[in-house]
Amino acid sequence: MESCGEEDEEAPEPDWWLPEPRGRFGSVSCKPAILGVRAVHGNMMRSGSDLRRVIVHLDLDCFYAQVETICNPELRGKPLGVQQKNLLITCNYEARKLGVKKTTTVKEAKEKCPELLLVKGEDLTKYREMSYKVTALLEEFTPLVERLALDENFMDVTEMVEKRLEEWGKDAFSQMPVSGHVYGNRTVSLHDLAHVKLAIGSQIAAEMRESVRSRLGLTGCAGIASNKLLAKMVSGTFRPNQQTILLPESRRDLIAHLDNIKKLPGIGSKTAQRLAALGLTTICSLQMCPAAVLEKELGVSAARTLQKVCRGEDDVPVTPSGPPQSLSDEDSFKKCSSEVEVEKKVGELIASLLVRLYKDGRKPHTIKLTLRKCITNRWLNREGRQCPIPPHVVQKIGTGDSSVQNQLVALAMKLFHKMINVKVLFHITLLSVCFSNLKDAPASAKQSIGFYLTRPSSSNCNKLVHVSSEPIY
DNA sequence: TGGGGTTAT
DNA sequence: ATAACCC
Numbered sequence A: 001m002e003s004c005g006e007e008d009e010e011a012p013e014p015d016w017w018l019p020e021p022r023g024r025f026g027s028v029s030c031k032p033a034i035l036g037v038r039a040v041h042g043n044m045m046r047s048g049s050d051l052r053r054v055i056v057h058l059d060l061d062c063f064y065a066q067v068e069t070i071c072n073p074e075l076r077g078k079p080l081g082v083q084q085k086n087l088l089i090t091c092n093y094e095a096r097k098l099g100v101k102k103t104t105t106v107k108e109a110k111e112k113c114p115e116l117l118l119v120k121g122e123d124l125t126k127y128r129e130m131s132y133k134v135t136a137l138l139e140e141f142t143p144l145v146e147r148l149a150l151d152e153n154f155m156d157v158t159e160m161v162e163k164r165l166e167e168w169g170k171d172a173f174s175q176m177p178v179s180g181h182v183y184g185n186r187t188v189s190l191h192d193l194a195h196v197k198l199a200i201g202s203q204i205a206a207e208m209r210e211s212v213r214s215r216l217g218l219t220g221c222a223g224i225a226s227n228k229l230l231a232k233m234v235s236g237t238f239r240p241n242q243q244t245i246l247l248p249e250s251r252r253d254l255i256a257h258l259d260n261i262k263k264l265p266g267i268g269s270k271t272a273q274r275l276a277a278l279g280l281t282t283i284c285s286l287q288m289c290p291a292a293v294l295e296k297e298l299g300v301s302a303a304r305t306l307q308k309v310c311r312g313e314d315d316v317p318v319t320p321s322g323p324p325q326s327l328s329d330e331d332s333f334k335k336c337s338s339e340v341e342v343e344k345k346v347g348e349l350i351a352s353l354l355v356r357l358y359k360d361g362r363k364p365h366t367i368k369l370t371l372r373k374c375i376t377n378r379w380l381n382r383e384g385r386q387c388p389i390p391p392h393v394v395q396k397i398g399t400g401d402s403s404v405q406n407q408l409v410a411l412a413m414k415l416f417h418k419m420i421n422v423k424v425l426f427h428i429t430l431l432s433v434c435f436s437n438l439k440d441a442p443a444s445a446k447q448s449i450g451f452y453l454t455r456p457s458s459s460n461c462n463k464l465v466h467v468s469s470e471p472i473y
Numbered sequence B: 001t002g003g004g005g006t007t008a009t
Numbered sequence C: 001a002t003a004a005c006c007c
Helices: A026-030 A063-071 A093-097 A106-112 A125-138 A158-168 A170-175 A193-216 A228-235 A248-256 A269-277 A283-288 A291-298 A300-309 A339-360 A391-396 A403-419 A449-454
Strands: A037-040 A043-046 A055-060 A080-084 A087-091 A117-120 A145-149 A152-156 A220-225 A243-245 A326-336 A362-373 A382-388 A428-440
Touching: A055 A125, A055 A193, A055 A228, A063 A080, A063 A087, A063 A125, A080 A093, A080 A106, A087 A106, A125 A145, A125 A152, A125 A193, A152 A228, A158 A193, A193 A220, A193 A243, A220 A228, A228 A243, A228 A248, A248 A283, A269 A291, A291 A300, A326 A339, A326 A362, A339 A362, A339 A403, A339 A428, A362 A391, A362 A403, A382 A403, A382 A428, A391 A403
Parallel strands: A080 A117, A220 A243
Antiparallel strands: A037 A043, A055 A152, A055 A220, A080 A087, A145 A152, A326 A428, A362 A382, A362 A428
């Protein structure tokens, strides 16, 4: 875990939370002199705060709303919200200016802003397709692209930065404008190698954003920093459609400005609760908390990652996501109490999943059924059962054989009966089907005539959206 | 409160 | 299989 670390980037600083040195080069003076200077193409540069990695986090602006606006240009410029059932999951900036907030109920949003236009967003197909186009586009820059959500990607651009440093040589340093903002409005020093690398990273990020804008018509924010954690935390500093670099010496400020412990990526409600039980609610108290206290409450492993996270340290590499590990489809509803109804809904979920599986080309070897019981408190009561898909059923997936659907539904209903005794009155409010353990179809299946005649070509898949290269505003 | 995803245990 | 996290 710690082996690929950046402990030197984050160098041992026992007084981490103490005020920063006032000197021009910040923490540089703390470092051993031998690390303070490094020759690059014969150019002597300070590298006391050298970076091991340059990471870009790209976060698309109100993604669903943007996609809807591309699909229906008449929506542009008007306050727009996207709803799933009764929840407003996102809205554009025109709506936000009028006081509309994300993740509120549709009712609340309408009260705030009666002229709010709404589109339904339960069907993720459009968003998913656009999302993978964004990732594919980013993969043209570097293979090191990791998806965090439909609208977020991490890129490790370290190699790109090093390559540009080599190619451009020292002459480039004198004309190295930073693209976008610098966190805390700090001055970028061309004599500090870490600064230069981040500056190059900012240019790469700008090129990525421009490419996403011109080719897909989408805008977004980028953060550029020395690790994923910091890149993500800094990316939303200026919004929408802007980008920010974080210099190593601004790490403290960025974290200190978080008002809540839960703003730290990786700290969710559960962890926050447990920390609050220890009296830890502020970042500062967490930073100063003895390791033993955290370890006792959370275990050694979780305690260690927490201690690093609250200092802005993160050595987790960017892992290329590739195709998804699982495909799932859900539907929530007010009430469903009969077995026939369940079977019908499960059939619909499986039918739509089979279409996605067909486009994907891989075959699932596991199926899982999840449901939410209406009884008792809250939505934590999701329950799932999974089982292997028998080989003879797997074989027929994607062949157009219509019997697979019924076989999969029968399988799902077996899982359903493991959770629900239909002789007793039941009441569920959500059904979800998930296919996982996705494997490439065996070569023998690919060689069949049917495979070539019926599968869409990948070149067709890439033409779902057509956007001119002209600015769209 | 929605409809997805991931990783760790 | 569950529980936590992300959006």
